[in-house]
Amino acid sequence: MSYNRLVGAACAAILAGVAPAMAQMSGDMVKVGVLTDMSGPYSDNVGAGSVLAAQMAAEDFGGTVNGVPIEIVSADHQNKTDIGGTIAREWFDVDGVDAVTEVVSSAVALAVQELARDKTKILLATGPGNPAITGEACSPFGVHWAYDNYAYGKVLANALIDQDKKKWFFITADYSFGKSLEAAASQFVKAGGGEIVGGVAHPLGTNDFSSFLLQGQASGADVIALANAGSDMTNAVKQANEFGITASGQTIAALLVNLPDIHALGLQNAQGLTFTESFYWDMNDETRPWSERFMERFDGRAPSSLQAAVYGAVTHYLEAIEAAGTDDAEVVAAKMRERPVNDFYTKDATIREDGRLVRDMYLMQVKTPDESEGPWDLYKLVGTIAGEEAYRPMSEGGCPLVE
Numbered sequence: 001m002s003y004n005r006l007v008g009a010a011c012a013a014i015l016a017g018v019a020p021a022m023a024q025m026s027g028d029m030v031k032v033g034v035l036t037d038m039s040g041p042y043s044d045n046v047g048a049g050s051v052l053a054a055q056m057a058a059e060d061f062g063g064t065v066n067g068v069p070i071e072i073v074s075a076d077h078q079n080k081t082d083i084g085g086t087i088a089r090e091w092f093d094v095d096g097v098d099a100v101t102e103v104v105s106s107a108v109a110l111a112v113q114e115l116a117r118d119k120t121k122i123l124l125a126t127g128p129g130n131p132a133i134t135g136e137a138c139s140p141f142g143v144h145w146a147y148d149n150y151a152y153g154k155v156l157a158n159a160l161i162d163q164d165k166k167k168w169f170f171i172t173a174d175y176s177f178g179k180s181l182e183a184a185a186s187q188f189v190k191a192g193g194g195e196i197v198g199g200v201a202h203p204l205g206t207n208d209f210s211s212f213l214l215q216g217q218a219s220g221a222d223v224i225a226l227a228n229a230g231s232d233m234t235n236a237v238k239q240a241n242e243f244g245i246t247a248s249g250q251t252i253a254a255l256l257v258n259l260p261d262i263h264a265l266g267l268q269n270a271q272g273l274t275f276t277e278s279f280y281w282d283m284n285d286e287t288r289p290w291s292e293r294f295m296e297r298f299d300g301r302a303p304s305s306l307q308a309a310v311y312g313a314v315t316h317y318l319e320a321i322e323a324a325g326t327d328d329a330e331v332v333a334a335k336m337r338e339r340p341v342n343d344f345y346t347k348d349a350t351i352r353e354d355g356r357l358v359r360d361m362y363l364m365q366v367k368t369p370d371e372s373e374g375p376w377d378l379y380k381l382v383g384t385i386a387g388e389e390a391y392r393p394m395s396e397g398g399c400p401l402v403e
Contacts, residue, residue, distance in 0.1 A: 025067070025068050025326065026098075026327050027068070028068055028069075029068050029071050030068060030069075030070050030071070030098055030099075030318070030321060030327055031096055031098050031099075032054060032070070032099050032100075032314055033074065033075065033088070033091045033095075033099070033100045034050055034054050034100075034101055034310065035087060035091075035101070035102055035112065036050050037078070037127075038074075038076035040079050040230075041229075041231040041232055042079070042105070042229065042231075043230075044230070044258075044260035045127075045259075045260050045261065045306050045307075046310075048298075049303060049304065049307040050102045050126075052307070053311040054074075054102075055072050056293070056297075056311055057311045057315045057318065058071075058314070058318075060315070061315065065321050065327075066321060066322060066326075066327070070318065075091075077103070079105045079204065080108070081107045084105070084108035084111060084112055085108075085112065085115060088100055088112045089115060092115070097121070099124060100112055100116060100121065100122070100123050101123075101310055101314060101317075102127045103125055103127055103128055104127030105127070105128060106128040106132075106133075106175070106176045107176050109128035109130070110130065113139050116139065117142070122141050122142075122143075122317060122329050123141060123142040124143050124145060124310075126145040126306055126310050127146070128177065129152065129180065129181060129256060130148070130176050130180045131144075131149055131397065132180065133148070133355070134356040135392075135399055136399065136400075138399035138400065139355065140330070140401060141329050141333045143351055143355045144355055145309050145312065145313045145357050146306055146309035147278045147305070147361070148392075149183075149184045149256075150184045150392040151361050151390040152185075152275075152361075153182075153184030153185035153186075153187070154184065154185075154390060155363060155385050155390055157187075158188055160223055160251065160253060160274075161188070161192035164222075165223050165251055166189070166192070166193060167194065167197050167219075167220065167221045168185075168186070168195070168196050169196075169198045169215070169225065170185075170198075170199035170225050171202060171213070171224065171225070171227065171236060172200070172201050172227040172228065173201070173232055177229070178201070178227045178228055179201075179227075181227040181228075181256060185255055197219050197220065197221050198215065198219045200215055202232070205232065206235065208239075209239045209240075212236070213236065213239055222250065223253050224245065224252055224253070226254045227256075228256070229256040229258070229261075233254050233256065236252075237269060252273070254273060255275070256275075257275040257364075258306060259280070259281070259304045259378065260304055262366055267367060267368065267369045268369060270366045270378075271367065271369065272368070274364070274365045274366075275365075276361055276364070277364045277379070278305045278361055278362070279305035279345055279362075280364065280381070281294075281302045281303055286344040290344050294307070301376075308344075309345065315343060316336060316339070317332070317336065319339065320335040320339060323339065337352070341357060346359045347359075353394065353399075354401055355399075360386055361387065361390040362381060362382075362383070362385070363381075363382040363383040363384075363385065364379045364381060365379070365380050365382050366379065367380055
């Protein structure tokens, strides 16, 4: 069955009133798998904290949906596509997992999305950044939740171009995530009248960035842009400070930043860094209570945006099951797109036909040590960008679900 027919059948069932009449569950529980990086360069940003967030979502839902228990399982994909694919296949074929969430590492996420589409299972992608997830690789059963590289690249590139920082050099993680992040930012650098003066790729998990940074320093770029994440990003920023790059007048732009990264860097190293984010734990009176509950159970560590996104995605999935009266993936995927998303993380947002959750994004800046009032008081809000402005238009993504 084609993608369009799958979505059309699910929507028709809802419109005809079939879904509520079904009012049935396929098994003796709803099982959600958190497939994540538990030990690698992204583990602080997702990992055990993402598992906890999923567990909190199940608990806050009451532990059951439509009369059956909710179970959360987890595994470490080790940022390897073959391992992630094997785990997901076993979850779907043997263990009865209904939905997979998190899946940081774009290569793993794309492989799991293809498998989930073939198996008619739900994917709640909260960790990966590759916009292909809602582009040419989109799925009627997939949702891309927290952010994507297009939005992050666009918001930050436009902000720096407006400051007349037009010559860019990229240090890029050498796999699909880093390449798509560089491509997104480059598009908007050029559109703003800037130019790309050079770049270099590095392997995932690099410890020594000295040669890459020296190339960027010698390029004469206004901006040395880091198209990487996790420990790769923090290592590069630390070493850039050691080389005095920022002090010499060049700007280090981190295209993907998470709160644990800044905590690990320390304000002395990270102060003044400007970047794009989808959530901050201390943003307002709605983000704080949930974040404080999380911190009580996570050794005092504040949640990253990606961990908070897991809670939001799992909650919305469970709400869709409850509203549909069934856990049938076709019906639930359509119901998720039909219902607005409202929680402490996301306000008045919708999931498009291609699976993209369109939500506001935020331009943030790291506080100085003097501005900070505690170990996790790290960000200040610079600006808010409406989701419709931040994300790639659906007509430009190449998703075969979109007519």
